[in-house]
Amino acid sequence: MPLDFLGAVLAEGTDRIPYYEQLKRVAPYVIAGSAMKYWSRGATNPWERKLHGKVYLVTGATTQGMGTSVVLEMARLGAQLIILSRNIDEWTTDWVNDLRDRSENNLIYTEQCDLSNLWQVRKFATGWLDNAPPRRLDGVIVMSGEMEPWGIPRLSPPQRKSSLEGLELQMATNFAGVFHLLDLLVPSFKAQPPDRDVRIIVTTCWLQSMGDVNVQDPLWQNVKYKSALKHFASSKLQLGLCMLELQRRITKAIVEEKAGGVERTGLNVSVTLVQPGTMKSHSLRRVLSNGSVILLILLYCILLYPWLFLLTKSGRRGAQSVLYALMTPELEEINLKTAEVKYISDCSIMKFARKEFTDESLQAQLYANTQRDILSLEKRMAIKRNQLKGQTKAKSTK
Template structure:
């Protein structure tokens, strides 16, 4: 019995504890490791609200890490989810069916929209807005992102990967595509009823602190490719700055609108930036393995993984801050004193560190220039597609034209 054992130890001393000397040597390391792990695992969301009847657009849900954990929890709470994916193939169909089974929620759908392809983004949004009356929408949750291997300069120089339209892949996926999606969806945000708590939640990364802002060339079309890290960090920083301007524009437009003579504050639409922390994510695996299967198996899985298990979060833990941003009453209109974008990390609101987040003029100029450059880029790509289509039709006609020299 535990009481008998404790009594014996107290009466006769610790030498009656089996393997006491070994335990005494190991215990400090176990306690220290447990304390580090408790600290590194991050906070837990304690808020919960029913999401029955609510409709959300979600990106980055198929990661099998943070994204999947978040949408599974949302589905269990009854939300209707429209998940945007690069491809709708057999794997994606099976993944959606599996999510429906686990959550016991059949209101989960997937639509094709590759955020690195601006044309696909515009096609999706056009279809979404081409509906009367406007479709219900309670929020947009952006968890998608691309992080290319940083490379070892002396061994493997940086290789620039491009989107189908020619933009640097990280800049296209993390910045241009997300910006384009939210910018085009503004009419849908404004069309929601004033009593609807509408939340736009954008995940970012602490590496944005290493980024640069290219105001005159926000898509970095003419910038030299120096490193994947620089483009990744800059794409996250520029997106975050543009989200501050998006909040101001949406709030201003709603305030100027009078529905039935009723003035609105615009505070029912909130934009929130969430920093999930360092997680054992597919992106981290790709960076640490430098995109090599060999390094993934030996360096990441064998050498680094025990340390990563101790010092980093799981995808489930990383998703807690996103669920907090979705459910906390702090972002409800009645509790807001201003329309400033909130920055959340470890399930609490924190302050921005970089000075660019206080520069309203910089944010407005970056937003306007990004709109301008995306529009110009889309026009250029449209001309290119039309030329390729015309060339393809011409080749098709020439191949089907009867040979005049053939025997009759």
């Protein structure tokens, strides 16, 4: 049948094609839209490796978008996953059971660890390190993030949301909590044998280019709150800069340790920043709708959705760059010449745009000051907890 139709068209011309004139008018738009969608979907991860026996800590996995796509693929490849979740409730339990069924992998577990809560982060990290011999750890994949609606200043003044310790919520979740977790886990990274390929993968966002670096007050405790966007962008920028210093510290510590007299390069532990692209995520919906259900329906679901469909990625497509960073042989010790942090976007290694990424002294100072301020904040909160316990105990004895 198709051959008969094509033969008729060749013999008698396009008049044999039904609705040819209408198709001719629509075709350029269809082709342009298809080309735009093909471009915006991004690259596909070309690598795959078996992950049987490997153990990974993962944050931001329960998003039903990029995070879920990443852990589903990792589970299918045999990885043992410890997923850090803000809450362990009935929904989380059902989600984990569904992930086990879909991947046919029962080695998937959840641990409660709210990254906006520095005390919970320390409790988890301390529990992880309190083990002899040291636990196996093949990598940490950080995909969690908090993005508050930016708001319309004239219609709704910016509302600052705070963490339990009093930090701005985005700065606490995106920067302080992630920094604290990875900083505390440095002994675990160092304890891994030299033949183990350990990958620390941290997702970032192109909005970091709009952020500021506050070296003296890295947790932004004394900064006046003007917009959610500024805090979000700055939290991502500061985290990226600290990751460069984290890589140097881990590498230096491994080289200097020389456990058992074995010379090591330290390159078996790599830190990678991944920019997955703009996706149709929960964060994007919250920002575009300004947290309003009415705006979500009118603006996101009706007015902007055709453009979002063409210009943004799905969660599965955004996951490709994270999976690339996890599986590419470019990050294996044998292929690394230096301990420089790699920046991956669209399954390719890119260059950093901001000049701060070349300033090692700035990164070192920012890292040290963040350690100092987190420790100070933890001490203050510990005093408050002890005072509260004392008051509660006093009331119970009356």
